[in-house]
Amino acid sequence: MTNEFCVFILSNNRHDRVYTYNTLRDKNYTGKIFIVLDDEDKSHEKYVELYKDQVIVFSKAEAEKTFDIGDNFNDRRAVVFARNACFDIAKQLGYKYFLVLDDDYTDFRWSFDHNKKYVTNKYMQNLNKIFEIMLNFYKRTSFTSICMAQGGDFIGGEGSGLSKTFKDGQISRKIMNSFLCSIDRPFQFVGRINEDVNAYCYFGNKGHLFMTVAQLRLEQKATQSNAGGLTDIYLSSGTYVKSFYSVLYNPSSVKVRLMGQSNKRLHHSINWDATVPKIISEKFKNYG
Amino acid sequence: MSIQQKLEMFDEEEKNLIDTTYTKKIDVPLYTPTYKKPRVHELADQKKALQLIQRINSSNVTEEEKLFLKYAAYRHIIFSFSKIADYYAHANKEMQDLMEQSALVIVDFDKAIEYGFVALNDQLSNQYLEEQNDK
Numbered sequence: 001m002t003n004e005f006c007v008f009i010l011s012n013n014r015h016d017r018v019y020t021y022n023t024l025r026d027k028n029y030t031g032k033i034f035i036v037l038d039d040e041d042k043s044h045e046k047y048v049e050l051y052k053d054q055v056i057v058f059s060k061a062e063a064e065k066t067f068d069i070g071d072n073f074n075d076r077r078a079v080v081f082a083r084n085a086c087f088d089i090a091k092q093l094g095y096k097y098f099l100v101l102d103d104d105y106t107d108f109r110w111s112f113d114h115n116k117k118y119v120t121n122k123y124m125q126n127l128n129k130i131f132e133i134m135l136n137f138y139k140r141t142s143f144t145s146i147c148m149a150q151g152g153d154f155i156g157g158e159g160s161g162l163s164k165t166f167k168d169g170q171i172s173r174k175i176m177n178s179f180l181c182s183i184d185r186p187f188q189f190v191g192r193i194n195e196d197v198n199a200y201c202y203f204g205n206k207g208h209l210f211m212t213v214a215q216l217r218l219e220q221k222a223t224q225s226n227a228g229g230l231t232d233i234y235l236s237s238g239t240y241v242k243s244f245y246s247v248l249y250n251p252s253s254v255k256v257r258l259m260g261q262s263n264k265r266l267h268h269s270i271n272w273d274a275t276v277p278k279i280i281s282e283k284f285k286n287y288g
Numbered sequence: 289m290s291i292q293q294k295l296e297m298f299d300e301e302e303k304n305l306i307d308t309t310y311t312k313k314i315d316v317p318l319y320t321p322t323y324k325k326p327r328v329h330e331l332a333d334q335k336k337a338l339q340l341i342q343r344i345n346s347s348n349v350t351e352e353e354k355l356f357l358k359y360a361a362y363r364h365i366i367f368s369f370s371k372i373a374d375y376y377a378h379a380n381k382e383m384q385d386l387m388e389q390s391a392l393v394i395v396d397f398d399k400a401i402e403y404g405f406v407a408l409n410d411q412l413s414n415q416y417l418e419e420q421n422d423k
């Protein structure tokens with residue numbers, strides 16, 4: 001693995017459940033990993049006991065000054081501080097490229113085979129190679145950030161939105177959960193929660209390119225079964241409040257509507273044609 | 289299912305792998321503009337913004353406040369980026385340059401995205417096969 005790349009795992013108050021760390025090693029990622037904690041995490045010493053000099057602590061108060069939190073609430077149990085701090089941490093550690101992950105990943109799987117056939121039980125074996133391939137693509141294009149898909153993107157299996165998008169030869173202009181970034185392509189996560197959706201809509205609207213690599217999928221512990229981290233803030237406000245943050249940042253193209261089949265819930269809904277500019281071939285450029 | 293049948297199925301799967309590895313077509317995620325040039329007024333829906341501006345104008349808030357509220361009202365303009373891309377394809381050089389500067393379209397210069405996307409798919413396909421064959 002190139003020495004200009006590292007992985008950050010964002011964690012909070014669950015030193016004994018940083019599942020992602022072991023999952024990465026099990027899948028043969030041999031490069032650098034850092035566990036990123038904020039300075040308000042009281043379990044810091046427990047993390048150091050387990051992960052030694054792989055633990056990096058940042059100032060939440062300082063991070064807060066660098067971006068728009070989007071509200072005047074006092075609840076500071078949010079991951080947006082850590083996500084934004086990663087750019088400075090990478091710079092300080094001397095890494096040009098970094099992959100930001102959450103701490104609850106239990107597996108990495110393939111979503112499609114070599115013939116674009118949808119698959120579910122094909123497990124990745126060599127994350128060194130996978131990360132290298134992602135990095136190759138990232139370096140040769142101008143994408144601001146790219147990510148892997150999540151298990152939840154494929155609810156509905158082959159009929160899921162992301163599966164159809166991929167099979168149609170289109171890309172999902174979202175980034176969620178895992179973020180391949182560069183210190184040379186900075187952007188900000190904005191809003192206390194739903195910060196990933198806010199970011200890809202807000203900055204995507206202004207011409208930043210984001211993409212989900214649909215073939216690659218990470219699997220997480222079921223939300224709301226893994227206490228600590230962000231679970232508490234989601235339990236207290238559900239997806240109702242969360243979704244409105246994205247409307248605040250993109251009122252012309254994001255709405256909140258009822259979603260789901262039997263268990264209805266309010267969730268953001270994105271009008272993509274009104275959110276991100278199209279990518280077109282240079283052959284349409286008029287050079288005069 | 290007999291062991292023989294299972295083995296035959298496995299052989300069939302392997303055969304499919306070999307036959308199709310290097311023949312698959314990779315779509316590239318670029319938008320193809322239409323032949324018809326849209327009218328400028330079709331590129332953005334200003335209805336809500338204009339309603340807001342009308343209310344702002346007839347309000348009693350200060351001129352400075354009105355100006356601020358009008359800026360905010362423009363956030364409600366709904367752009368149609370597909371129509372914008374269609375328009376771009378038919379626009380003159382100066383208009384195209386200004387559209388690019390405002391990130392109304394993203395031009396794939398030197399096919400960086402197209403080639404990058406093809407390479408990404410190829411490399412992932414090869415990696416998938418390598419991992420499955422190693423098992």
